[in-house]
Amino acid sequence: MRHSFLALFNHASSGGLRERLCHTLRQAITSGHLHHQQRLPSSRQLAEDLSLSRVTVEAAYAQLESEGYLERRASRGTYVSIAMPARAATTPVLNSPQFSRRGEQILATGGCQDPPFPHAFAAGSPELRAFPHTQWRRISNSVQRSLGSQVMGYGDPLGFMPLREAVADYLALSRGVRCAAGQVVILTSSQQALQLLALMLLDANDEVWLEEPGYPGARNAFLAAGAHCRAMPLDGEGAIPLEGDARLVYLTPGHHYPTGTAMSLTRRLQWLDWARQHQSWLIEDDYDSEFHYDDRPIPTLQGLENHSRVICLGTFSKTLFPSLRLAWMVVPPALVDAVGRARSILDGHSALLPQAITAEFLQQGHFASHLRLMRQLYHSRRDRLLEQINTRLQPWLTPLQASGGLQLTVSLHQGEEAQLTQQASEIGLLLPRLSPLYTSSQSQPGWLLGFAALTPGEIVSACDKLVTLLSRYAQTTR
Numbered sequence: 001m002r003h004s005f006l007a008l009f010n011h012a013s014s015g016g017l018r019e020r021l022c023h024t025l026r027q028a029i030t031s032g033h034l035h036h037q038q039r040l041p042s043s044r045q046l047a048e049d050l051s052l053s054r055v056t057v058e059a060a061y062a063q064l065e066s067e068g069y070l071e072r073r074a075s076r077g078t079y080v081s082i083a084m085p086a087r088a089a090t091t092p093v094l095n096s097p098q099f100s101r102r103g104e105q106i107l108a109t110g111g112c113q114d115p116p117f118p119h120a121f122a123a124g125s126p127e128l129r130a131f132p133h134t135q136w137r138r139i140s141n142s143v144q145r146s147l148g149s150q151v152m153g154y155g156d157p158l159g160f161m162p163l164r165e166a167v168a169d170y171l172a173l174s175r176g177v178r179c180a181a182g183q184v185v186i187l188t189s190s191q192q193a194l195q196l197l198a199l200m201l202l203d204a205n206d207e208v209w210l211e212e213p214g215y216p217g218a219r220n221a222f223l224a225a226g227a228h229c230r231a232m233p234l235d236g237e238g239a240i241p242l243e244g245d246a247r248l249v250y251l252t253p254g255h256h257y258p259t260g261t262a263m264s265l266t267r268r269l270q271w272l273d274w275a276r277q278h279q280s281w282l283i284e285d286d287y288d289s290e291f292h293y294d295d296r297p298i299p300t301l302q303g304l305e306n307h308s309r310v311i312c313l314g315t316f317s318k319t320l321f322p323s324l325r326l327a328w329m330v331v332p333p334a335l336v337d338a339v340g341r342a343r344s345i346l347d348g349h350s351a352l353l354p355q356a357i358t359a360e361f362l363q364q365g366h367f368a369s370h371l372r373l374m375r376q377l378y379h380s381r382r383d384r385l386l387e388q389i390n391t392r393l394q395p396w397l398t399p400l401q402a403s404g405g406l407q408l409t410v411s412l413h414q415g416e417e418a419q420l421t422q423q424a425s426e427i428g429l430l431l432p433r434l435s436p437l438y439t440s441s442q443s444q445p446g447w448l449l450g451f452a453a454l455t456p457g458e459i460v461s462a463c464d465k466l467v468t469l470l471s472r473y474a475q476t477t478r
């Protein structure tokens, strides 16, 4: 036993001597090298064997006695006081854990993938290299100075009130949203908003309708909740209601994801009427309305009438930066308390300091200036990409609606989408595919080419690669 102790003790490398000895003894007991009621060497003996001081061994024995591993019997010695349950000769490796039905539903979605940054043509990335770091840092310092410990405790699950007020003002002015600050809920992401709504409003097998093609993050949140998702077709006016009933409908009326169509006023009124008649919820994902380049964005569906059944949401991931982890959701007054209680059992609330900094950033007008600058920047980058497509990428690609957003959706007329995407990734080009955004067999090949996070030079050199790839492909398949 003394030899094995010595070996084990020498391998227990981290921590002080007493902690190392405790660790060695715990391991020897839990692995069965020392068994129940086995007597340990006296502290003097063990100190000699391990070249330690007797005080260290005494301290380790006392520590393990207080933890329940050892028992010290007056003038009779120190004994192992716990019996480890008998183990099979070999412990099987846990390589296929059993999940709940909900767990299996979550895994079946494949999860959500966030875009790498900056990487041509990752979709949905804002330009982070032009972020006003100096202003942000200044506000961060002054918020920490003025609020101090007020932003270090637990916060309201619905969000930090000054941010809720600033978001309500911003949404009323620039998106025509009708709400009081009390209806604004601050969350970590649009994804969390969708998850929270699925949790509170859906039972397993409830019907949810989504646009086709559509945003996979929303579909995944509803599938994970066990909902039955049905695809709605689109025409030039937006999503068309299906026959029957849905508990919840997910829409991107401002700028359909990913084709860019704006929903007409007639169709918006039709949806509001439909939701009233069917007592259903409409989720309006206002994900990129800040970035419209040709016309002013159409005000929200939520703002069209009072007391509507619309829940409107949006994110700071695109307007500020994704790792900020802040998004907003505007809910009808009747849902506010329920959403707050549900949030309290998810993750409590969003971190207070970033909320306080963001509130100040909005209130001092920096958010509006940042958006103005980014709109100009993205506008010129959108134009550069369009020009490249129109002059160099014919007849392969046709841009769909390109009036806004951080990416340009193109349809692919020649070549196999999956194969080309694979070949592109081998030369370092990311081409987010369009066809997986359809769930029916009607899928269209194409790509969502992110441009906002790329400088004009980066756009041109990514297009060089794409031209080479498509020309080579055309030659080999001729």
Ligand SMILES: Cc1ncc(COP(=O)(O)O)c(C=O)c1O
Binding pocket: 123, 124, 188, 189, 190, 191, 192, 215, 217, 252, 257, 285, 287, 314, 315, 316, 317, 322, 326, 327
């Ligand atoms: C339609 C849509 N909604 C929401 C999001 C993401 O928002 P968040 O990062 O807050 O989950 C995206 C991201 O690309 C999106 O395309």
